[in-house]
Amino acid sequence: MLAYCLAPKVTDMAHSWWEIRVVCDLNLEETVFWRLENFGFRGTASQTKHQSCLICAYLPEEQAHLLDLAALSILLRQDALCMEMSIPIVQWDLIDEEDWSSSWKQHWEPTEIGDRFWIYPAWLTPPENSDRLILRLDPGVAFGTGAHATTQLCLESLEMRLGILGENPITVVDIGCGSGILGIGAILLGATQVYGVDTDPLAVRSANENRDLNHISPEQMISEVGSVEELIKRAKGPVDGILCNILAEVIMDIIPQLDCLTKPNSWGVLSGILLEQAKPIADLLEQHGWIVATLWKRQNWCCFNIRRS
Numbered sequence: 484m485l486a487y488c489l490a491p492k493v494t495d496m497a498h499s500w501w502e503i504r505v506v507c508d509l510n511l512e513e514t515v516f517w518r519l520e521n522f523g524f525r526g527t528a529s530q531t532k533h534q535s536c537l538i539c540a541y542l543p544e545e546q547a548h549l550l551d552l553a554a555l556s557i558l559l560r561q562d563a564l565c566m567e568m569s570i571p572i573v574q575w576d577l578i579d580e581e582d583w584s585s586s587w588k589q590h591w592e593p594t595e596i597g598d599r600f601w602i603y604p605a606w607l608t609p610p611e612n613s614d615r616l617i618l619r620l621d622p623g624v625a626f627g628t629g630a631h632a633t634t635q636l637c638l639e640s641l642e643m644r645l646g647i648l649g650e651n652p653i654t655v656v657d658i659g660c661g662s663g664i665l666g667i668g669a670i671l672l673g674a675t676q677v678y679g680v681d682t683d684p685l686a687v688r689s690a691n692e693n694r695d696l697n698h699i700s701p702e703q704m705i706s707e708v709g710s711v712e713e714l715i716k717r718a719k720g721p722v723d724g725i726l727c728n729i730l731a732e733v734i735m736d737i738i739p740q741l742d743c744l745t746k747p748n749s750w751g752v753l754s755g756i757l758l759e760q761a762k763p764i765a766d767l768l769e770q771h772g773w774i775v776a777t778l779w780k781r782q783n784w785c786c787f788n789i790r791r792s
């Protein structure tokens with residue numbers, strides 16, 4: 484499966500990129516992602532085969548020297564040793580931006596998600612008549628193509644939540660909006676207003692571009708750089724739904740801050756959580772007045788559907 488796909492854009496400054504490739508045990512995948520993210524890699528893709536996975540990630544050439552990459556490789560090796568897993572194979576190359584973009588486009592195909600969505604790459608012409616909701620995307624450097632299990636679980640949860648809408652307007656916040664895929668999905672399903680935030684300015688740019696691509700007005704979907712504090716300012720009061728697909732460690736920090744955004748019947752979809760991290764998250768949610776309605780699982784990931792009452 485192709486996952487976590489992000490493409491550098493022609494408008495970015497760099498002309499050459501470091502491509503790093505890590506083949507590792509599937510159970511090391513999360514740690515490798517964490518290391519790469521901390522190092523500054525932005526574009527990350529993974530393919531899973533049986534018990535191992537290939538992770539590719541990208542970084543502008545000028546942001547790392549060979550020695551830095553060698554040091555990163557040693558850290559990955561140490562992680563594997565500490566976790567008693569096989570040593571990952573780490574390789575890197577400098578690649579041309581044009582080569583990258585064209586190979587990226589070859590890899591990514593329209594993807595059906597759940598019963599309602601069809602994720603369509605921006606550079607392909609979508610069919611005119613489709614029973615599905617067509618969500619067009621060019622993720623740029625942001626996370627969120629719909630290929631990753633964590634995103635799929637969120638979109639499927641949204642289908643369930645927003646499938647039968649009443650008369651009332653629905654406001655949703657999207658914490659860690661990435662490409663904007665979840666916010667756009669929420670609007671296609673009938674949400675009236677979406678506020679998105681992401682700590683990565685390039686993700687916010689991508690969310691705004693994808694909003695335009697899907698003919699959603701800038702008033703209906705507002706994306707800003709920041710996190711929960713920015714949402715509290717923007718949303719000016721409690722909201723109906725909270726979407727958050729970030730890693731468990733970040734979600735643990737975010738849960739206590741959600742009180743300001745919730746009303747008695749608010750609901751939430753929390754994803755990006757590994758199965759073994761589910762228990763502490765469930766305990767924390769309970770402490771903060773949330774009920775875990777359902778827990779959905781795909782591969783090693785789980786997604787919490789929560790509600791206030």
Ligand SMILES: C[S@@+](CC[C@H](N)C(=O)[O-])C[C@H]1O[C@@H](n2cnc3c(N)ncnc32)[C@H](O)[C@@H]1O
Pocket residue numbers: 625626627628629633634637658659660661662663664665680681682683686709710711728729730733755
């Ligand atoms: C896994 S991606 C999710 C993207 C998209 N929402 C999806 O479901 O595919 C997580 C995003 O959260 C952002 N992020 C990480 N920590 C954050 C925080 N504390 N507040 C807001 N965004 C954050 C990252 O920059 C990244 O774009």
